[in-house]
Amino acid sequence: MELFWYLVLMFMLAMYVILDGYDFGAGIIHLFFGKTEKDKKAITSAIGPFWDANEVWLIASGGVLFFAFPTLYASSFSGFYLPLIMILWLLIFRAIGLELRGQVHNRMWERIWDKAFGIASLLLALFFGIALGNVVRGVNLGMVENGVSAHEPHYFFLPLWNPTFDPMAEHQGIIDWFTILLGIIAVVILTMHGANWIIFKTNAAINSKLKKTVFRLNFVLLALIIVSLSVWHIIDPNPFRNFLEHPWLWIFPLMTAIGFGGLFRVQTFKKDITGFLCSSLFLFGGFASTAASIFPNLLPSTNDVNPSLTVYNVAAHEYGLGVGVIWFIVAAILVGVYFFIQHKVFKGKMDDVGYGEH
Amino acid sequence: MEDMLFYDRIQFAFTITFHYLFPQLTMGLSLMIVYFKWKFLRSKDEKYNDAAKFWMKIFALNFAMGVVTGIPMEFQFGTNWAKFSELTGGIIGQTLAMEGMFSFFLESSFLGLFLFGEKLLGHKLHFVTGFLVFLGSWASGFLIIATHSWMQNPVGYEILANGKFVLNNFGALFSNPWLWPSFLHNQMASVVTSSFVVAAIGAFYLLNNKHSQFGQLFVKTGVVFGLISSVLVAFPTGDLTAKNVVKHQPITFAAMEGIFETEEGGSEIVLIGQPNIQDKKLDNKIAVPNVLSFLTYQNWDQTVKGLNEFEEENYPTNIPGLYYGYHIMVGLGTIFIGLMAVASFFLFRKKLYKTHWILWILMFMIPFPYIANTMGWYTAELGRQPWLVYNLLRTTEGASPTVSSGNTLFTLLGFVGLYLLLGMLFLILVGKIINKGPHPVKH
Numbered sequence: 001m002e003l004f005w006y007l008v009l010m011f012m013l014a015m016y017v018i019l020d021g022y023d024f025g026a027g028i029i030h031l032f033f034g035k036t037e038k039d040k041k042a043i044t045s046a047i048g049p050f051w052d053a054n055e056v057w058l059i060a061s062g063g064v065l066f067f068a069f070p071t072l073y074a075s076s077f078s079g080f081y082l083p084l085i086m087i088l089w090l091l092i093f094r095a096i097g098l099e100l101r102g103q104v105h106n107r108m109w110e111r112i113w114d115k116a117f118g119i120a121s122l123l124l125a126l127f128f129g130i131a132l133g134n135v136v137r138g139v140n141l142g143m144v145e146n147g148v149s150a151h152e153p154h155y156f157f158l159p160l161w162n163p164t165f166d167p168m169a170e171h172q173g174i175i176d177w178f179t180i181l182l183g184i185i186a187v188v189i190l191t192m193h194g195a196n197w198i199i200f201k202t203n204a205a206i207n208s209k210l211k212k213t214v215f216r217l218n219f220v221l222l223a224l225i226i227v228s229l230s231v232w233h234i235i236d237p238n239p240f241r242n243f244l245e246h247p248w249l250w251i252f253p254l255m256t257a258i259g260f261g262g263l264f265r266v267q268t269f270k271k272d273i274t275g276f277l278c279s280s281l282f283l284f285g286g287f288a289s290t291a292a293s294i295f296p297n298l299l300p301s302t303n304d305v306n307p308s309l310t311v312y313n314v315a316a317h318e319y320g321l322g323v324g325v326i327w328f329i330v331a332a333i334l335v336g337v338y339f340f341i342q343h344k345v346f347k348g349k350m351d352d353v354g355y356g357e358h
Numbered sequence: 359m360e361d362m363l364f365y366d367r368i369q370f371a372f373t374i375t376f377h378y379l380f381p382q383l384t385m386g387l388s389l390m391i392v393y394f395k396w397k398f399l400r401s402k403d404e405k406y407n408d409a410a411k412f413w414m415k416i417f418a419l420n421f422a423m424g425v426v427t428g429i430p431m432e433f434q435f436g437t438n439w440a441k442f443s444e445l446t447g448g449i450i451g452q453t454l455a456m457e458g459m460f461s462f463f464l465e466s467s468f469l470g471l472f473l474f475g476e477k478l479l480g481h482k483l484h485f486v487t488g489f490l491v492f493l494g495s496w497a498s499g500f501l502i503i504a505t506h507s508w509m510q511n512p513v514g515y516e517i518l519a520n521g522k523f524v525l526n527n528f529g530a531l532f533s534n535p536w537l538w539p540s541f542l543h544n545q546m547a548s549v550v551t552s553s554f555v556v557a558a559i560g561a562f563y564l565l566n567n568k569h570s571q572f573g574q575l576f577v578k579t580g581v582v583f584g585l586i587s588s589v590l591v592a593f594p595t596g597d598l599t600a601k602n603v604v605k606h607q608p609i610t611f612a613a614m615e616g617i618f619e620t621e622e623g624g625s626e627i628v629l630i631g632q633p634n635i636q637d638k639k640l641d642n643k644i645a646v647p648n649v650l651s652f653l654t655y656q657n658w659d660q661t662v663k664g665l666n667e668f669e670e671e672n673y674p675t676n677i678p679g680l681y682y683g684y685h686i687m688v689g690l691g692t693i694f695i696g697l698m699a700v701a702s703f704f705l706f707r708k709k710l711y712k713t714h715w716i717l718w719i720l721m722f723m724i725p726f727p728y729i730a731n732t733m734g735w736y737t738a739e740l741g742r743q744p745w746l747v748y749n750l751l752r753t754t755e756g757a758s759p760t761v762s763s764g765n766t767l768f769t770l771l772g773f774v775g776l777y778l779l780l781g782m783l784f785l786i787l788v789g790k791i792i793n794k795g796p797h798p799v800k801h
Contacts, residue, residue: 049470052425056466060458062432067455070447077436077443078758084437085430085769089776092426096783099422103787143760155440157760316448317524324452331459338467345471345478 001322002315005068006298008328012064014287016057017128018193018280023051024128025194027094027121028187030114033206033213040114042204044098045350046197051098053342055091068321071154071314072298079139079156080131083174087127093120122187129186133179134158136290137167137235138300141309145170153306154314167235172302178235185224192217192263193283196275201350214266214275221260236300239293249292255285365766366438366757369773371739373430375732376777380424382731385499385545386552387417388492390583395485407481409575410488412796413556416788418473423784425466427777432458438766442746442756446523449515450505453531457501465494499548500541507536510738511606512747523747536606539598540738546591547734550694551727553584557701558724559792561717569795574711577720581705585698592691597653603741604654607748609668610741613677614684615650616640620664624648628685633678638665675743675753683736690730697723 026047034040066073077084097117101110139156142149161173169176195210232239243249259282266275294300299309307313315321391413398406432454435443443451471479472487479487514530515523525531557580563573603611612618616628618638627650631643648658655662665673674680697719704710711717742748746756 049474052470053463053466055425055429056458056462059429059432059462060455062436063451063455063458066432066435066443066447067451070451071444073436073447073451074440074444074758077433078438078440078761081437081758081761081765082769084433085772088430088433089772091429092776092780095422095426096780099419100783100787103419103790151759154444155758155760157762316451317518317522320448320452320525320528323525323528324455327456328459331456331463335459335463338463342467342470345475 001318001325002068002311004325005064005315005321006311009061009064009068010288010291012057012061014284016054016061017287018283019054019057020051021125021190021283022194022197022276023047023054023094024121024125025190025192025196026198027118027194028125028191029194029198029210031118031122033210034114034118036205039204039206042202042206042351043198044101046201048098048350049342049346051095053338055095067324068316069298069311069314070316072309075141075154075156075309075314076135076299079158080134080174081157082160083127083131087124087131090120090124090127093117094124125187125190126183129183130175130179132186132290133182134174135299136182136294137172137176137178138297138302138308140170140172140303141299141301142303142306144303144305147305149305154309178231181224181228181231185221185228188217188221188224189279189283189286192221193276193279196266196279200272200276201348203349203351211267211275214263218260218263218266236293242292242295249289252285252288252292255281256289257285259283259285361763362761362766363754363757365763365770366761367753369438369766369770370434372770373427373434373773373777375735376781377424377427377431378732378735379728380420380427381495381499382548382551382728383555384417384420384424385495386549386587387413387420387555388488388495389549390552390556390579391417392485392488392492393579393583395481395488399481399485405571405575408796409572412572412791414473415791418469419784419787419791421469423780427780430773438758438761439746439756440758440761442751445521445751445756446747449523449525449531450508452525452528453501453505453508457498457505461494461498461501465491465498468494496545499545503541503544504531504534504537506738507534507540509747510540510742511536511602512750517750523750536602539595539602543591543595543599544734546587546595547727547731549583549587550591551731553580553587553698554694554720554723554727556580557584558721561721562792563795564711565714565717565721572796577710577717578705580720581698581701581710584694585702588691588694588698592695596691601654604662607741608663609665609672610674610680611654612663612665612668613674613680614737614741615662616643616681617650617662617664619666620661622661624652624659625650625654625662627653630685633681635677672744674740676740680737680740683733683740687730687733687737690726690733694723694727694730 026043030040030043034043062073093116097113097115097120101113101117104110139158141156142153143151143156158172158174161175162169162171165173165176165180167176167178192214195214198204199207199210243253259278259280262278263275263282266278269275296310296312297308298311298314301308391410394406394410394413397403398410435450435454468487468490472484472491475487476484508531511534512523513534514525514527516526517523531537556576560573560576560578560580563569564577600611603614615625616631616633617625618640624647626645626647628640628643628645631640631645634641650662651660652658654660665677701710701716701720704713704716744752744754746753
């Protein structure tokens with residue numbers, strides 16, 4: 001039963017990364033490439049009717065985490081207190097940047113909200129990458145010092161950084177060189193992903209320029225991936241243990257590789273959707289590979305005193321999880337129907353939807 | 359330790375108070391927009407469609423504010439109330455996860471269609487999307503109040519040896535006797551807010567001689583919805599909610615009503631007075647004998663228990679706050695019924711649009727349903743203290759063990775600043791929409 005909810009949660013988080021990921025990417029593109037009013041309008045129209053529903057995947061994932069793995073929810077949300085609250089503030093700025101911009105026709109007003117939307121999107125991509133880095137690296141559960149836990153074994157608290165930015169330091173911080181590396185990877189891949197979405201959903205004048213950008217950024221991404229894989233062993237000495245035991249798991253790294261390879265050919269794709277599918281495949285494969293490499297851990301412990309938080313030691317009670325399956329299946333079917341209707345009505349190019357005009 | 363709990367509580371109270379200014383309008387307003395759209399489909403009179411479109415703009419702005427201030431609420435259970443989340447997540451996580459899955463996806467998917475899809479969908483399907491947005495927002499209210507009701511009156515649970523609450527009866531969460539009266543009371547209160555807002559904007563247009571056709575429509579619709587909802591919010595829903603408090607939380611009821619000592623032979627109802635906690639009495643009291651006994655038990659002579667009959671360690675932690683919250687809510691609710699009854703009388707006599715003194719009052723009433731709603735929630739939340747889960751888990755046991763008071767104060771100050779900005783932006787923009795007014799009928 002825990003396993004079912006683990007798969008549900010991971011699927012929902014992956015959906016969030018793919019869907020809201022293109023919103024963040026579009027925001028970053030907006031920040032760096034949105035020069036003319038027409039391009040800016042095309043970018044915001046491409047995500048306008050979707051971003052709110054995309055953000056719901058985060059809220060719903062939070063709800064499922066709370067309900068199915070309450071101990072993990074309590075531990076990680078209080079332990080990552082500061083970055084999570086900052087993510088909330090950034091989500092607020094991203095949303096009001098998008099929604100308020102069109103309400104007043106004044107150049108200064110528009111410029112302020114353009115920047116708010118773009119910068120918040122960039123920082124959100126960075127923060128979510130850093131968050132993933134923190135989960136992979138693990139935390140000092142129980143806040144052990146000299147072999148003694150200062151708190152209950154599943155609680156911890158991390159400051160934003162420590163003076164050395166060393167992930168293996170005794171007093172860790174949220175931001176260290178490893179987590180910031182994953183943060184930068186997230187910014188790069190989501191920028192490409194957002195560009196692919198804009199190419200897919202608009203006829204904007206910048207689209208050919210964006211294709212070139214995706215192509216070039218793919219080399220940057222390649223370099224960053226090589227760096228991260230070559231230092232990964234410092235964080236986790238044996239990241240392939242699950243893959244060696246269950247060879248079918250290689251399907252996830254394979255998906256990442258196919259998506260990645262596809263992105264090198266972005267300039268030759270005949271259909272505008274193909275690039276977006278490639279980056280989605282890359283994100284899904286990358287997210288699933290990372291999750292699989294630490295399974296059954298959900299939040300590894302970096303000390304020897306307290307055990308890691310796993311799928312099995314943080315789950316809610318059997319009855320509640322069982323009864324949840326029934327309503328969840330009903331809800332999931334409904335969500336699928338809404339998703340289908342939404343994307344059917346707003347199918348094709350979005351340039352003329354006129355988002356945010358009142 | 360004391361400081362930590364204090365900041366955790368202030369942050370939750372501040373963010374939820376600010377958040378709920380928006381959903382209380384959107385829940386009621388979605389019903390009224392669906393009504394306007396329905397009138398349009400029936401009568402084909404463009405006036406109603408323009409009215410719906412105008413209110414959709416205000417709805418969209420409120421909805422966006424509600425969404426961005428709502429996400430911090432779900433996060434804060436974990437960030438600031440980790441111990442509470444760990445112990446009860448198997449139960450309250452159930453209803454909160456259902457809210458995400460059943461209501462937020464519905465609302466967010468169809469809101470985009472509702473706001474931008476009128477031309478693509480045609481009027482009938484557009485009406486359907488509006489109805490689905492209404493349904494989603496009320497489902498959200500229902501699941502939140504199901505969560506709230508479990509905390510007020512826990513049902514369907516057992517407590518394990520390690521202190522964790524686990525669910526053993528899913529159905530009990532929804533047949534909780536606390537749930538239905540509170541839900542309907544809250545939804546009616548939400549319709550009160552939207553009715554008063556619609557009527558106030560209508561009065562503003564009439565008094566300004568602008569958009570008079572819409573002014574009349576808004577005043578009329580606001581007054582009719584307002585009369586019905588202000589009556590329903592008191593009887594039966596408010597009455598049943600209060601009776602739940604008497605039955606399940608008698609100590610809270612004593613504090614709400616300001617009864618320090620049990621009165622033999624029937625309790626008086628206090629209209630005005632200031633609780634004096636030190637001397638355990640009410641100062642400057644004006645009260646009517648025996649009425650409280652009648653309202654509570656339909657019996658003039660029955661005794662209502664006073665605070666003196668309970669242990670002091672279980673007293674609500676802020677008795678004056680609870681007492682004032684309750685009295686302000688009830689006082690305003692009574693004024694709402696009276697005002698809407700008078701306005702309805704003038705409407706019926708076809709004199710309302712020219713009776714300026716009532717229009718002025720209607721216009722200036724805008725803040726009061728918000729105050730009444732907020733005070734109602736303060737009554738519920740302060741009344742539950744000193745418990746998080748009534749009689750089972752104390753508020754002092756629920757906060758996050760590792761988050762220091764300095765960090766909480768940091769984020770609290772951040773929220774205060776950010777919400778101040780949001781509030782100002784909201785007022786500027788909503789003022790702009792109102793000043794511009796609905797599109798005049800072109801046909």
